Amino acid sequence: xxxxxxxxxxxxxxxxxxxxxxxxxxxxxxxxxxxxxxxxxxxxxxxxxxxxxxxxxxxxxxxxxxxxxxxxxxxxxxxxxxxxxxxxxxxxxxxxxxxxxxxxxxxxxxxxxxxxxxxxxxxxxxxxxxxxxxxxxxxxxxxxxxxxxxxxxxxxxxxxxxxxxxxxxxxxxxxxxxxxxxxxxxxxxxxxxxxxxxxxxxxxxxxxxxxxxxxxxxxxxxxxxxxxxxxxxxxxxxxxxxxxxxxxxxxxxxxxxxxxxxxxxxxxxxxxxxxxxxxxxxxxxxxxxxxxxxxxxxxxxxxxxxxxxxxxxxxxxxxxxxxxxxxxxxxxxxxxxxxxxxxxxxxxxxxxxxxxxxxxxxxxxxxxxxx
Amino acid sequence: xxxxxxxxxxxxxxxxxxxxxxxxxxxxxxxxxxxxxxxxxxxxxxxxxxxxxxxxxxxxxxxxxxxxxxxxxxxxxxxxxxxxxxxxxxxxxxxxxxxxxxxxxxxxxxxxxxxxxxxxxxxxxxxxxxxxxxxxxxxxxxxxxxxxxxxxxxxxxxxxxxxxxxxxxxxxxxxxxxxxxxxxxxxxxxxxxxxxxxxxxxxxxxxxxxxxxxxxxxxxxxxxxxxxxxxxxxxxxxxxxxxxxxxxxxxxxxxxxxxxxxxxxxxxxxxxxxxxxxxxxxxxxxxxxxxxxxxxxxxxxxxxxxxxxxxxxxxxxxxxxxxxxxxxxxxxxx
Numbered sequence: 001x002x003x004x005x006x007x008x009x010x011x012x013x014x015x016x017x018x019x020x021x022x023x024x025x026x027x028x029x030x031x032x033x034x035x036x037x038x039x040x041x042x043x044x045x046x047x048x049x050x051x052x053x054x055x056x057x058x059x060x061x062x063x064x065x066x067x068x069x070x071x072x073x074x075x076x077x078x079x080x081x082x083x084x085x086x087x088x089x090x091x092x093x094x095x096x097x098x099x100x101x102x103x104x105x106x107x108x109x110x111x112x113x114x115x116x117x118x119x120x121x122x123x124x125x126x127x128x129x130x131x132x133x134x135x136x137x138x139x140x141x142x143x144x145x146x147x148x149x150x151x152x153x154x155x156x157x158x159x160x161x162x163x164x165x166x167x168x169x170x171x172x173x174x175x176x177x178x179x180x181x182x183x184x185x186x187x188x189x190x191x192x193x194x195x196x197x198x199x200x201x202x203x204x205x206x207x208x209x210x211x212x213x214x215x216x217x218x219x220x221x222x223x224x225x226x227x228x229x230x231x232x233x234x235x236x237x238x239x240x241x242x243x244x245x246x247x248x249x250x251x252x253x254x255x256x257x258x259x260x261x262x263x264x265x266x267x268x269x270x271x272x273x274x275x276x277x278x279x280x281x282x283x284x285x286x287x288x289x290x291x292x293x294x295x296x297x298x299x300x301x302x303x304x305x306x307x308x309x310x311x312x313x314x315x316x317x318x319x320x321x322x323x324x325x326x327x328x329x330x331x332x333x334x335x336x337x338x339x340x341x342x343x344x345x346x347x348x349x350x351x352x353x354x355x356x357x358x359x360x361x362x363x364x365x366x367x368x369x370x371x
Numbered sequence: 372x373x374x375x376x377x378x379x380x381x382x383x384x385x386x387x388x389x390x391x392x393x394x395x396x397x398x399x400x401x402x403x404x405x406x407x408x409x410x411x412x413x414x415x416x417x418x419x420x421x422x423x424x425x426x427x428x429x430x431x432x433x434x435x436x437x438x439x440x441x442x443x444x445x446x447x448x449x450x451x452x453x454x455x456x457x458x459x460x461x462x463x464x465x466x467x468x469x470x471x472x473x474x475x476x477x478x479x480x481x482x483x484x485x486x487x488x489x490x491x492x493x494x495x496x497x498x499x500x501x502x503x504x505x506x507x508x509x510x511x512x513x514x515x516x517x518x519x520x521x522x523x524x525x526x527x528x529x530x531x532x533x534x535x536x537x538x539x540x541x542x543x544x545x546x547x548x549x550x551x552x553x554x555x556x557x558x559x560x561x562x563x564x565x566x567x568x569x570x571x572x573x574x575x576x577x578x579x580x581x582x583x584x585x586x587x588x589x590x591x592x593x594x595x596x597x598x599x600x601x602x603x604x605x606x607x608x609x610x611x612x613x614x615x616x617x618x619x620x621x622x623x624x625x626x627x628x629x630x631x632x633x634x635x636x637x638x639x640x641x642x643x644x645x646x647x648x649x650x651x652x653x654x655x656x657x658x659x660x661x662x663x664x665x666x667x668x669x670x671x672x673x674x675x676x677x678x679x680x681x682x683x684x685x686x687x688x689x690x691x692x693x694x695x696x697x698x699x700x701x702x703x704x705x
Binding site: 258289300314 | 394396579580608611612613616625626630632633634636637638639641644645646647648650651652653654655656658659662684686687
């Protein structure tokens with residue numbers, strides 16, 4: 001089944017497109033190309049990118065961007081709709097959220113707490129959580145009729161779905177209360193069984209990670225506790241938004257075993273959670289451009305190896321390409337066998353990196369098969 | 372090749388602890404496993420360690436997911452042996468507690484409750500200290516005859532963006548208590564990681580982003596007084612065009628009539644569309660080769676020994692790991 005990108009982008013019911021996939025498969029570029037195409041086809045589009053390569057960001061005029069969308073205005077770029085773009089600043093998104101939920105005084109306390117600094121910059125789920133939070137904000141504003149989201153570069157495509165839960169449970173006050181004062185935690189059946197072990201554990205943890213850190217964490221949790229309900233509620237709302245009808249997931253994968261394996265997991269996971277999957281973008285394929293078998297090319301190359309070096313080189317590189325294309329086809333066929341209902345579009349690789357609007361437009365054409 | 376240093380230096384041959392890092396997607400797990408096989412030649416015993424919970428080695432060697440134990444994975448020519456260990460942070464922390472406190476059943480319950488994940492979340496440095504502590508134990512372990520259990524230890528390290536933070540245990544320690552058992556152990560780890568026994572290899576592809584990350588990581592390693600080892604360039608494809616034709620072809624200038632006559636002399640009379648397709652493939656190939664050449668020049672700035680691993684068009688299986696190990700040995704790995 002083939003994936004019709006233009007039908008997806010043109011459908012006014014499509015409100016959010018999430019590009020996901022493992023790291024290094026070209027998600028960010030794909031998201032930018034989709035957004036550009038949608039804008040040129042008349043949608044009021046915003047693209048939320050996470051960590052664009054420097055030159056791609058420049059191409060979108062994203063260099064001096066803060067944590068809010070800016071309209072892309074470049075000479076000669078005059079779309080029927082509008083294109084806005086932003087780059088996620090995870091720390092500022094978190095700060096803004098704390099300010100919005102805690103009173104001004106408590107917010108300052110929270111922001112100054114060293115434990116908050118750790119959580120907001122180095123906890124592994126924070127970036128994913130903040131991407132979701134930002135998506136929720138953009139959707140709530142109603143300023144755009146199409147939001148295209150790039151997901152954080154993680155080793156596993158699934159992190160995007162799991163991170164918010166992970167962060168919520170890390171910030172749940174229960175564990176910290178246990179660690180700082182197990183006796184007060186109360187109302188927990190397991191407590192009796194483990195209480196002895198736990199107090200030893202709490203002592204060990206505080207010896208190892210240091211009393212100060214534990215005290216900071218505890219102060220943080222107390223301040224955080226009151227806004228935590230709101231925090232969790234928002235995570236739930238965003239999750240709801242993601243499973244609603246207006247959302248389309250596109251899984252991006254390179255035609256390589258690891259990326260396709262991740263894509264498979266993701267497809268299964270989306271199905272399991274009834275999330276709306278639109279299809280797979282098999283990115284950077286290398287279709288054969290000349291109708292000539294590898295065997296014929298190689299045997300001809302043998303014959304003229306000494307007399308015609310250019311023709312020999314052309315024949316050999318063609319044979320390489322045939323081998324690469326057939327390997328990619330085999331991998332994609334394996335994916336299709338396992339997931340026959342998932343529409344696929346193959347996007348042939350551009351020979352060099354994309355760093356301008358023309359390049360993005362070219363990818364858009366390739367995505368829509370209209371080149 | 373523009374790199375001034377080729378192959379494996381004596382300094383690298385002396386190292387016993389090899390970290391392998393690289394941008395995600397460059398194939399660092401594959402090259403770590405192959406480096407392990409190469410080092411195990413000649414009857415040596417090598418341990419592979421993974422620290423990120425990916426079970427990448429189990430996938431590569433097509434085995435069941437590894438438990439928290441050192442498992443035999445493969446043999447190397449000359450009676451060598453390769454083992455692998457998947458370090459589970461929670462298990463490592465519990466093992467550590469068991470040394471000092473007797474947690475028993477309660478320890479397992481705490482684990483189920485996520486208490487240990489929570490503790491490592493509170494102090495991210497704790498995780499790295501535990502992992503590097505376990506690595507040090509493996510490197511330093513000796514048999515009853517006094518010889519090291521492992522001739523070499525190869526670690527599939529976190530990607531370039533995080534590797535220095537991972538290895539810079541001194542810094543992680545400022546998160547942690549100033550005294551106590553972990554501190555004493557960590558000081559030993561710091562000594563090992565900054566010694567001549569330890570090197571950090573960088574896996575890259577001849578592409579813009581991985582090369583930039585490699586060059587940045589080398590500077591960062593130098594800044595943290597850690598030793599960059601070799602640059603391992605993965606998936607190198609053979610250049611087909613004569614070097615002098617590359618830049619013209621990359622600009623779209625391919626002499627189609629010369630290609631046509633060359634093909635004709637080989638007995639191939641092709642329709643125009645096919646010939647056009649061949650020319651287009653040639654231009655794309657040339658653009659890529661030219662970009663790869665620029666990447667090589669940038670890599671040369673890192674001024675490190677550089678080894679190249681050819682692309683495997685049939686994908687990576689166990690046989691391929693031995694092939695890559697052969698390629699590494701040919702370039703001096705010992």
